[in-house]
Amino acid sequence: xxxxxxxxxxxxxxxxxxxxxxxxxxxxxxxxxxxxxxxxxxxxxxxxxxxxxxxxxxxxxxxxxxxxxxxxxxxxxxxxxxxxxxxxxxxxxxxxxxxxxxxxxxxxxxxxxxxxxxxxxxxxxxxxxxxxxxxxxxxxxxxxxxxxxxxxxxxxxxxxxxxxxxxxxxxxxxxxxxxxxxxxxxxxxxxxxxxxxxxxxxxxxxxxxxxxxxxxxxxxxxxxxxxxxxxxxxxxxxxxxxxxxxxxxxxxxxxxxxxxxxxxxxxxxxxxxxxxxxxxxxxxxxxxxxxxxxxxxxxxxxxxxxxxxxxxxxxxxxxxxxxxxxxxxxxxxxxxxxxxxxxxxxxxxxxxxxxxxxxxxxxxxxxxxxxxxxxxxxxxxxxxxxxxxxxxxxxxxxxxxxxxxxxxxxxxxxxxxxxxxxxxxxxxxxxxxxxxxxxxxxxxxxxxxxxxxxxxxxx
Numbered sequence: 001x002x003x004x005x006x007x008x009x010x011x012x013x014x015x016x017x018x019x020x021x022x023x024x025x026x027x028x029x030x031x032x033x034x035x036x037x038x039x040x041x042x043x044x045x046x047x048x049x050x051x052x053x054x055x056x057x058x059x060x061x062x063x064x065x066x067x068x069x070x071x072x073x074x075x076x077x078x079x080x081x082x083x084x085x086x087x088x089x090x091x092x093x094x095x096x097x098x099x100x101x102x103x104x105x106x107x108x109x110x111x112x113x114x115x116x117x118x119x120x121x122x123x124x125x126x127x128x129x130x131x132x133x134x135x136x137x138x139x140x141x142x143x144x145x146x147x148x149x150x151x152x153x154x155x156x157x158x159x160x161x162x163x164x165x166x167x168x169x170x171x172x173x174x175x176x177x178x179x180x181x182x183x184x185x186x187x188x189x190x191x192x193x194x195x196x197x198x199x200x201x202x203x204x205x206x207x208x209x210x211x212x213x214x215x216x217x218x219x220x221x222x223x224x225x226x227x228x229x230x231x232x233x234x235x236x237x238x239x240x241x242x243x244x245x246x247x248x249x250x251x252x253x254x255x256x257x258x259x260x261x262x263x264x265x266x267x268x269x270x271x272x273x274x275x276x277x278x279x280x281x282x283x284x285x286x287x288x289x290x291x292x293x294x295x296x297x298x299x300x301x302x303x304x305x306x307x308x309x310x311x312x313x314x315x316x317x318x319x320x321x322x323x324x325x326x327x328x329x330x331x332x333x334x335x336x337x338x339x340x341x342x343x344x345x346x347x348x349x350x351x352x353x354x355x356x357x358x359x360x361x362x363x364x365x366x367x368x369x370x371x372x373x374x375x376x377x378x379x380x381x382x383x384x385x386x387x388x389x390x391x392x393x394x395x396x397x398x399x400x401x402x403x404x405x406x407x408x409x410x411x412x413x414x415x416x417x418x419x420x421x422x423x424x425x426x427x428x429x430x431x432x433x434x435x436x437x438x439x440x441x442x443x444x445x446x447x448x449x450x451x452x453x454x455x456x457x458x459x
Contacts, residue, residue: 003094012110018080018293020330037275038258038260038262040235049247050248050277050434052451053219055317056114056314056315057306057316058113058114059305059316060112060116060318061186062153062321063123063289063320064149065095065125065127065129066091066127066143067088067125067289068289068322069091069095071293074124074125075173078125079181079183085181092127096145097325099325099326102152102153103156106153106162108333109157111337111340112336113339113344113351114162116163116219117153117157117165119150119166120167121215122168122169124172125174126175127159127174129150130149132207133206134203134207135175154215154217161265164215166211166215166219167207168221169205169223170204170225171223171224177196179198180227191343194376204455208241212246216249216269217246217249218250224254225254225255228256235256241257261279262277263277264281264347266281268282268308273314274404279316281317281319283319284296284318284335285331290324294331296332297335300437300438301436302339303338303342303438310355311356312365314420320332342438345402346403346438348376349442353369353376356375357449357452360390361389363388364380367386368449371448373446373448375443377389377443377444378440379440380432380438381438382439383439384431384434386427386429387427388424391422391424391453392422392449392450392451393422394450397445398442398444399443401433401440404407406433408427408441409427410425411425420452421452421454431442
């Protein structure tokens with residue numbers, strides 16, 4: 001917005017959230033979100049189908065594949081030449097899924113509070129986790145498991161009302177017609193042999209068609225798009241293949257501009273991503289899939305990361321990596337159950353909410369009810385004593401410690417009778433009411449939240 005900031009000091013602005021009618025701001029204006037990296041998809045055209053995703057907040061990512069046999073990096077271990085390709089593929093002989101219990105997986109996911117799950121149908125190594133008809137490199141045809149991982153899991157998820165998503169790697173370092181192989185070698189250049197590249201396009205698009213028609217994923221989670229352009233992948237065609245089968249399917253942001261939402265990985269964004277919908281995908285230790293890695297995140301760490309993502313208008317897609325026999329490491333089970341216990345107590349502040357008030361009003365994460373008449377304040381750790389909220393012009397009708405039924409007193413400090421500038425709201429939080437991980441205060445307001453963003457003084 002152009003102009004002198006002082007010109008706007010007493011003007012009200014309506015700040016649009018993805019699902020929020022308005023937040024009233026007095027003082028300096030904030031800019032609404034705009035579509036950036038998913039440049040080929042208009043956000044208004046997909047807003048209706050994105051509603052469940054925006055409300056879902058939590059998904060569980062499942063990386064299961066032959067890399068779990070030796071606990072090595074999924075696909076990347078041979079690409080980065082940590083081990084040879086032949087040694088990597090030897091894991092096919094020991095991939096059993098002998099204790100695979102899709103009902104247990106689905107029940108654990110439900111217990112976590114997740115509304116959707118995404119499972120690997122094929123990683124960069126080219127090994128499909130379902131009975132693909134495009135080649136013989138699958139858990140059904142090439143391993144002693146002789147099992148389709150996907151069909152029973154999708155059924156168990158949907159029985160529990162959980163949306164089912166398919167991870168699919170566009171790249172395939174095992175396929176003879178794919179150019180890439182290891183970090184310092186390739187089979188050919190696309191520009192030199194488009195006939196060969198077209199054979200690979202027929203292959204990977206054939207797998208996408210069979211996954212779409214067989215499983216009808218609610219969400220597609222593509223990976224590997226960085227190796228080729230939208231034209232080379234035929235991204236528009238891929239999107240159309242999917243939407244022809246299921247117009248409401250959601251597609252992640254790794255399709256060279258033809259996705260529906262952004263997918264930052266591992267590293268938490270310091271400021272809210274600019275795109276309207278986004279999801280942080282993150283591991284429970286430092287690696288995707290089962291790995292010889294014991295640097296587990298604690299339940300407290302996972303919950304605070306989750307809260308920050310939701311407060312910034314995003315989702316968390318939290319990974320679990322089952323072992324080759326289909327069992328899940330106890331550390332991951334513990335994290336998911338503790339997350340679920342916390343969600344059961346505080347879900348009102350998480351699910352079906354929108355991003356909170358702008359930074360500076362409260363020193364911590366916040367969310368808002370969709371009508372913006374309720375503000376939820378998240379207190380990390382065992383915060384007690386007085387907490388402060390500033391720049392809120394509303395009258396606070398009630399303060400509750402969520403999940404306990406306990407009501408708290410609050411007072412307003414520094415409000416000058418002749419000034420329109422609000423005072424500071426102080427709330428005294430007794431230590432005995434602290435949650436084990438993150439305490440949530442529910443503030444019920446007299447009307448949609450009205451924020452002051454000026455300079456103070458007479459403004």
